[in-house]
Amino acid sequence: MPNLLSRHRAVMPSWVSLYYDQPIEIVSGRGCRVTDADGRSYLDFFAGILTNMLGYDVPEVREAVERQLRTGVVHTSTLYLIRSQVELAEQIAGLSGIEDAKVFFTNSGTEANETALLLATNARRSDQVLALRNSYHGRSYAATAVTGNRSWKNSSLSPVNVHYLHGADRARFAQLSDQEYLDFCADDLRQVLATATATDVACLIAEPVQGVGGFTAAPDGLLGTYKRILDEYGILLISDEVQTGWGRTGDHFWGIQAHGVTPDAMTFAKGLGNGFAIGGVVARGELMDALPAYGISTFGGNPIATAAAKATLDYLLEHDLQASAQRLGRMMIEDLRKAVEQLAVGGEVRGRGLMFAVDLVDPGTGAPSPALAARVLEEARRRGLLIGKGGLHGHTLRMAPPLTLSDEEAREGIGLLVDSLTAVC
Template identity: 80%
Template sequence: MSDLLKRHRAVMPNWVALYYDEPLEIVSGKGCRVQDAQGNSYLDFFAGILTNMLGYDVPEVQEAVNRQLRSGVVHTSTLYLIRSQVELAEKIAALSGIDNPKVFFTNSGTEANETALLLATHARGSDQVLAMRNSYHGRSYAATAVTGNRSWKNSSLSPLNVHYLHGTDRDRFPGMSDEEYARFCVEDLASVLDSATAGGVACLIIEPVQGVGGFTAVPDGLIGEFKKTLDEHGILLISDEVQTGWGRTGETFWGIQAHGVTPDAMTFAKGLGNGFAIGGVVARGELLDALPANGISTFGGNPLSTAAAQATLDYLLSHDLQAHAHRLGTKMITELRRAAEGLPVVGAVRGKGLMFAVDLVDPATGEPSPAIAGRVMEETRARGLLIGKGGLHGNTLRMAPPLTLSEAEAEEGLAALVRALEAVARERRADRG
């Protein structure tokens, strides 16, 4: 065990998980690659949990941050005007598609979701909230309350009255066609509203593609069908775009746009700052204006993070990285599905754009296998590739490389992933004799 690992375990909580049997320390990075303390180089297909959206050592972002540092002003707080904050809010508002939008900045996706839930429950005068099974919205009190994944739920105590919906559990209903499943989900929503609530539900909060849940998505169009029922009851719609925003899914700029609806509020974070801490809510102006008490964010939208975010967003738009994600991601997912056909350890391949996943299963039983997922992660690391893990059962490999990934790097990473899957499949065959 390394000295740093011993020190980590001595002072950090046990629930702060570390990847790999021998955790690594990343000390430098450039482009889509990072280097550990031992000098090993890796192609990064997880990007700091979808946060280093442009990769590492990006000159445009560095210069924007350095300019702000040279000014001597790193922090002022929202009690003063912050030019870069206003400029960034203007850009996000224009991109949101929401009518008369306003923006409030936070430090993280968790804080953003807390804010959105506060807006909705105040507007509706209700603590009743709808959420999705297998969802994840953060680690704070209310965010945990609307999280539908037991692995990330630390307490049954809640400031909210939450009801969970079907829509991301398609695999549990193999006997249904896609149309039958969608109809079932809409009927389930109506049934929950009729039987389990006291009326006056505040909102539905939903990830268009579930992040921690293993990149499981509601079928395209389903949120649009949900919204018809929500509108009948005056229920607000919050789209959690912390992982799906900024064009990562390729086909649309925001994940919710795949469903043909405009939400009342969207939350965002992660990739916007390309590693700098920033999150926020963009919502209808009357929703954000309606809170009756004073409010500030000491660090949210500070001059340094908004300078980085502006540079990141400008780069993303000027290089049309959404189209790049769509083109490259479609190709990679197609090739990965083809390679997985002969691998019994692979249960499913899914994804959109540069956001795709592989479920690992026990080839003898077909049951989810976190152990096999862990082995594949070790094998990908050995081949110079870093990936993520998640899913309801912890058996899903998650790939979300920087949106600047080149075609050559895509081929390199995909080859390493396939070779790792093949190696573990051979191990399983050998174990069975």
Template identity: 70%
Template sequence: MSDLLARHRAVMPNWLALYYDEPIEIVSGKGNRVVDASGKSYLDFFAGILTNMIGYDVPEVREAVERQLATGVVHTSTLYLMRGQIELAEKIARLSGIPDAKVFFTNSGTEANETALLLATYARRSDQVLAMRQSYHGRSFGAVGVTSNRAWKNSSLSPLNVHFLHGADRHLTPFRGMSDADYVAACVEDLRHVLSTVVGGDVATLIAEPIQGVGGFTMPPDGLFAAYREVLDAEGVLFISDEVQTGWGRTGSAFFGIQNHGVTPDMMTFAKGLGNGFAVGGVVARGDLMDGLHAVGLSTFGGNPVSMAAANATLDYVLDHDLQANAARTGALIVDGLREAAPRLPIVGDVRGKGLMFALDLVDPATGAPAPALAARFMEETRKAGLLAGKGGLYGNVLRMAPPLTLTVEEAAEGLGIIVDALETVNAEVTS
């Protein structure tokens, strides 16, 4: 493995993050577990960054892909009719709840967000965009412009004129201790103030993650985006919900994350879990917005026949097995267990989550300050115990986890036990 790591470092960029002091190579997977090159098995609680949404080696997905490969047609392009693409678009348009919805497929969430921003700025004839503090929307030029997390922002240059809003930063002193209602009111007042002071004329859109992914699974109170929408509608501002991480029933309480706020956006972007490991992304938008562009367009690989076969099979599996309900059930078991354990663990500053999307903030028990070193230590402990987790957050101190939606009750209990044991070990090291 040291040889492989040396080869990686010789030819891959040094900013390409690798987990663990001794990075692992995953060589096989089945169900909700993977095996590394040394033969060690892990219960996967990060799922390829929320992408292996229904686990590994799923017969329905594998067989759908194999049927497509057997035709000999791995690629055509959007210049030709593609039955699988049309069928998937019909399903997504129906599930979105967006009136007269149309769908455009891309290869990733970054590309999907770029497309949505193009549609919004074109429709509104404005480069002015609102986004949320602590947000992350991708690594391309425009997506970085609407990203508000310094650790992921390589350039201040942007094709957009962006202003950032409050909504997922209740840890800040001005908002700490506020009720949900008071915090929503303060954020809406801030939005009105932004619209009255720092923008010039029409604003194109607000783009927001219902639950911030890279931001550490931080989330506003349910209803914030409904309150925002009232103000935005009065100004004609469009709303893009970035569902790259929150879509397809993961929150348990809604099929798309924004539905927890009682809002139907003008556009939603999606990617990650829909292909269960195959590259797929896209935008579902009001038909007038999607049709509004005057120039000819296409996507060479967007809607690729093999990816469409995988995505159709994955979405059908989610719906046929009611995995949204399973996410609610197993997620509650884990989050409730973490909240029960947290009071005896001073290193745990916060526990939050919806469905199978949950996080822990690790803090210095003496000062309450974010403790990224403790998050890294936790990662080593869970790896040793056979569980893969994720980390992130604005300060690098957040443990974020999102197991496959197929997680069983038994696996949820097993994972919870490993997490609590790891927290107890790290806590004892710090407090002793």
């Protein structure tokens, strides 16, 4: 009987990548730990790509879903009123800081970004979109088009006309002070608008912290600087909060708040459902209402997903997990920086809250080393720690544990990570 890996390869696309030389099947989980099919336990520092925000087997979420299941109604569609959908939308609109906000629910971050692009291009009657270099916004046609990372672009064809800006590539301009870099980026935006675009650009879509890009981020305030320039032209700002929302960065509830600005729209997904599929857009009411044709979402915001999401959001707020993310994140990032200073393979350590990363570099040349990153990924798994990988060159290790992480688990995880890094020196 063929094993699960060979069966996977036989029926799944070759471009659906798997971690590890011997990929694992996760069969159970509780708290911040999971167990594979061989009975091996792991401390999860990647949370299903930042999606299991509260961890695993959370009673409050499970009970909310079970209550809805007992009604017999798993699905109705947006053609009917859904109480949990309305209540969740009210909560998100209030938390967004966007004036007169309205919410549309989808099934994923990709769908959310597609919707936001539709809103902006319709409002501005333009197919021109600005995005950041090294960005990632999803795997659909338009989401891929505005992605600024070649490793994740399958086609040069595009439904939108995209121009890329600087922002998260601060390290390439180390000779500049922070203010000089901000001034440089602002001037570059003006040059792009003056030379590369026609009139009536629709929007800028930006991740406050780039997820797949390796948790790189624009310096605080840059997106606010961009917004002031965009406002001169009526260009909209969309903040992609699929990975940065819900307090994960610790300092702020939404990643965009680090830039001192309120966007016209925000997209969200991943952690909100704690594993249940849900995403969406929250935007100014006039922007959301301006679409001229009918629209529905068959599965978006369904009763099960919204019940799970509301329970997740309530738990997050009641337990002040944002404050926990801030405290534990600062501790772990500081400890990791101290350890990496002693390691020849360690590059930049960066991050905010429970969203942090370390680059792996060749000890001789200092060049990005995806091979070393892959080795550390394996060493961490061998020691019982699950982490992620990313970055422009695939040389970045990404850590984003559940926001329910305890102090003991935080110290354990950093210890295992440092041991894994040391093992490849």
